[in-house]
Amino acid sequence: MIVRQAANVLEILEYFARVKKPATLAEIADHFGWPRSSTFNLLTTLADKGYLYEPRPRAGYYPTPRWLVLAREVSEVEPLPAWSRALITSLSSETGETVAIAAPAGVMAVFIDVIESSAAIRYFAHIGHRVPIHATSSGRALLLQYSQDERDSLYRKIEFKQYNPSTPISIDAVEAELSKSVERGYCQSFADYSRDLAGVAVPLPIGERRLSVVVAGPEFRIGDRTAEIAATLKQSVERFRGK
The missing domain is CATH 3.30.450.40 (GAF domain)
Structure with missing residues (x-):
């Protein structure tokens, strides 16, 4: 069983790994076919938690290095x-x-x-x-x-x-x-x-x-x-x- 909300977070990260550039709310919503309201809620939540930021005003979101820091800390354990x-x-x-x-x-x-x-x-x-x-x-x-x-x-x-x-x-x-x-x-x-x-x-x-x-x-x-x-x-x- 897939928890859709969790899958959406991971799909956003994979999306940025592919496009390698900032993306706006509209671009992300259109790419996945998600409602813009739920896309907005997801992106702002990730931004509030420090996982996304806006490199330039109104230029879209992009992942922060926090993903990399956590991944390194996890991988170093074992x-x-x-x-x-x-x-x-x-x-x-x-x-x-x-x-x-x-x-x-x-x-x-x-x-x-x-x-x-x-x-x-x-x-x-x-x-x-x-x-x-x-x-x-x-x-x-x-x-x-x-x-x-x-x-x-x-x-x-x-x-x-x-x-x-x-x-x-x-x-x-x-x-x-x-x-x-x-x-x-x-x-x-x-x-x-x-x-x-x-x-x-x-x-x-x-x-x-x-x-x-x-x-x-x-x-x-x-x-x-x-x-x-x-x-x-x-x-x-x-x-x-x-x-």
Whole structure:
């Protein structure tokens, strides 16, 4: 369930990140199709709390540095180790594909760091991107780090939708795929969630945190290279974690 007011605040921030310039109340309201009265209330609230300001009179609103200050303070509490960024940068360079670190977020996996491939046809992903934890290689590499009781509890909250023909749509199907992942030594997905997208992932536990790292790209490029990519992935994780 999405709380609309909270979503609107985040959409405004994402809007400014895209346009990279001040915007008037009318421009924001028209862009989102929101009533101007509710847009005015939202913008003035954010301004009163110190999150928006007016760079020039009547020139529109723009975010203040307070967003950045808070984000830094939050990230400094439990940062990823420096080698994790080097890991995914190296993997993207070696494989030519998009590489991400994922963390659990309820029934979803969320990307907390991403290096996007430079190929013209690639997996477009960004920090904050969310995918179903049971229907993706990155998510299943997280589930492997759960106890059976923890997985059983999580399964009760999952809506087993048929995203594509290969999507696992039952608890038994997910558990069977996890068993195969253990046998082969890595998790994989072929259009289980996103059409024409393939992924190869392994667990990446850091301290007490459950994380995974995934190499993802178009099926036509990854398909025959799955085992090769998995070997590169596991070797890289072992090498960088040992630093």
